[in-house]
Amino acid sequence: MEPGSYTxxxxxxxxxxxRELDRVCEEVARAMHEExxxxxxxxxxxxxxxxxxxxxxDRYWRLRFLEHPSIRTAAACSLWIAAHVSREARTEVWEKWSLGYAFITKDSVESAVELSRAMEEIVSRDAPAGDVAYFATLYHAGKLRxxxxxxxxxxxxDSSLLALAAGVHRQSALFTALRAFAAFGSPVITAEHAVGMLDQAWSSPxxxxxxxxxxxxxxxxxxPFAGHGELLRDRAAEAVGDHPGDHMFHFRLASGLHMTGDHDGALADIDTALRLLPALGSRGSHKLLQEQYLAKRDAIAEGRLRAARDLEHRQRLGEQxxxxxxxxxxxxxxxxxxxEEQARAHREGQETARANHVRSVELVAVFTSAIAFAVGSLQVTLTGDFPLRDRLFMIGAWGIAHVLFALLVVGGTWLITRPRR
Known part of the structure; x- marks a missing residue:
């Protein structure tokens, strides 16, 4: 078929x-690829x-990459973009193709030896070597990602010759974002360093x-690091605000909300992602993304149910x-x-016992005085030559003395054992 007929x-x-547009584009792309x-x-x-x-x-280069998933194909694609795509659309096409074709050929990562052999061909192109090397770098990095x-x-x-050959493109926001991606998953790089590179790419004009x-x-x-979920949630929310129709950003936001415990919000966003997910895609797999989204939805629903059960359990524990x-x-x-009752009873018992003891002492004192008075009076009455008058006087004095003695004993006992506040 003549080139003009394609156009x-x-x-x-x-x-x-x-549907007709998709069919015609696919047929023309296959025809060009076969020829x-x-x-x-x-x-x-x-x-x-x-x-x-x-x-x-897009369909044509997809077939080329599926047939030969190498950085040589990436270099050829980069040269075609430089020759046929307008400057206004070049950045979007460049990034979408390099990363998209990397995703569908991720099972064919080239070794360091293969990269080294292809490197010589890439830098010897007539086109600017930096542009070609940058596109090839994005393609290979996309596979690793x-x-x-x-x-x-x-x-x-950081150190491959292909990435170093990208030159000034190494300072681009996309290159920095890929470095941040690698840092986030590496166990030898701190989260602070990774967040710093993310902020640099995120704030780039x-x-x-x-x-x-x-x-x-x-x-x-x-x-995982401190503030991980909150950072993902906030950045994803900003991305959704800028791109409300992007299913991937709603998926990322659902993940961030899930990590921070907002299961209701996460469920709403993952449902939005599933609704926005297109049925077809030439660089990505609809089925793979759908399965990934559905798995995340199941995890969110399970977390939501577990949180409800935990809340119910905590409420029950609180009530108990x-x-x-x-x-x-x-x-x-x-x-x-x-x-208090026992103490009061004990005090009352002690007071009662003390009172009984006091009464006993007083009774003994009175009884002793009475016996002593009786014995003394009997002795005065039965013996001696005192006249009756003197005997009566002596008996009275004796009785008064014993009464005083008894009163003294009783008073002293009361004074000693009286209750004190």
Missing amino acids: ARLSGTTASDS GTEPPFDVASSNFATDPFLICA SDFRFDELHQFL DRTRHVVDICLNGLQFAL DAHHRERWAQLEEELHRRG
Whole structure:
């Protein structure tokens, strides 16, 4: 088929019929791939939904990468972008293709030897070596990112010849975001360093949707650190505010809300992500993403149920604790009352015993005085030559003395044993 026929057929499609547009773009892309012809047309926009030329070119390079998933193919793709994609759309196409094709070919990571052999070919291209090396670096780094090989990604970005050949592109927000992603998952890099690089990429004026996605991806799969969930939640909420129709950002936000215990909010956002997830995708797997989202939804629902059960359990424990406290207070009050009664009874018993003892002493004193008076009076009466008058006087004096003695004993006993406050 002549190159002009490709352009003519694509020009005859309309964006209103999405099924027809998809079918025509797929057929033209396969025809070019089978004939070994790169797309001869130019791409003026970054609209992957309605631009037939961009959709067709996307399908073509997808077939090329699936057939030869190497940085050589990435270099060829980079050269085509530089020649056929407008400057306004180039950044979006560059990032979307490099990372998207890396995801669908993540099972074919090239070794260090393969990278070294391909490196010579890449830097000898007529196009600026930095641009080609940067696209190839993003492609290979995207594979390592998709496989969560954090340490290999960190080493590749920092010291590989391919990444070093990217030149000034190493300062880009996307490159920094990939470095932050690698740092978040590495056990040898501190969380503070990773957060610092994330902040640098996040605050960059060149921040794109893909920069945000990589930053959130790194946060979601980072090793746990203080404030982890809160940081993911806040950054994902900001991303959703900027891109409300992006299913991936709603998924990241649901993960952050789940980590911070907001299960209701997480459930609402994961449902939104499932609703926004497109049924088809040329660089990603709809089925894989759907399974991932559904697994997260199950985890959120399970966490929500567990939290409700824990709350019910804590409430039940609180009620039991309050009941036990009430019973203990009642028991303490009862013990205190019984203690007071026993103490009062003991005091009354002691006072009664003391009173009885005092009465006994007084009774003995009075009885002793009476016996002594009787004996003394009898002796005075039966013996001696005293006249009656003297005897009566002596008996009276004797009785008065014993009465005084008895009163003295009784008074002294009362004085000694009287209650004292």
